[in-house]
Amino acid sequence: MAGLVLLQASQGAAQQKSYEGREAAALRCANTLAFTAVALENAGRIGPAEKEVMLGITVMILERHVSGTWAEKKAALAVVRDRRGPGETLGDFEKLAQKCLKEFPIN
DSSP: OOOEEEEEEETTEEEEEEEOHHHHHHHHHHHHHHHHHHHHHHTTSSOHHHHHHHHHHHHHHHHHHOOSOHHHHHHHHHHHHHHSOHHHHHHHHHHHHHHHHHHSOOO
16 A cells, blocks of 8 residues: 655644555554444444444554554544545455454454
8 A cells, every 4th residue: 555645734834744554554444444334324234332333443443553643643544534435445344344453453
């Protein structure tokens, strides 16, 4: 996966936070899980409790496998989200969900 670059203003100066390799893959997995959780709940396919579990897994992946502040991680997720359409993201879930959980364990 190509690197993910995030530009963020901090104390009046522009700083660059770059995610590549495993961190970029972890961000993609986190985005896929979060997006799918919300989509499935909105479609009535899972309940609020199941959605919260999936979102909790997303948070744990970000905590354990992505460096940076929460603001940087949140902004990076927005970049990933904006690069992937809903169909692509749901397709990623079908193809990558199990791999994501193996590659980025939360236990």
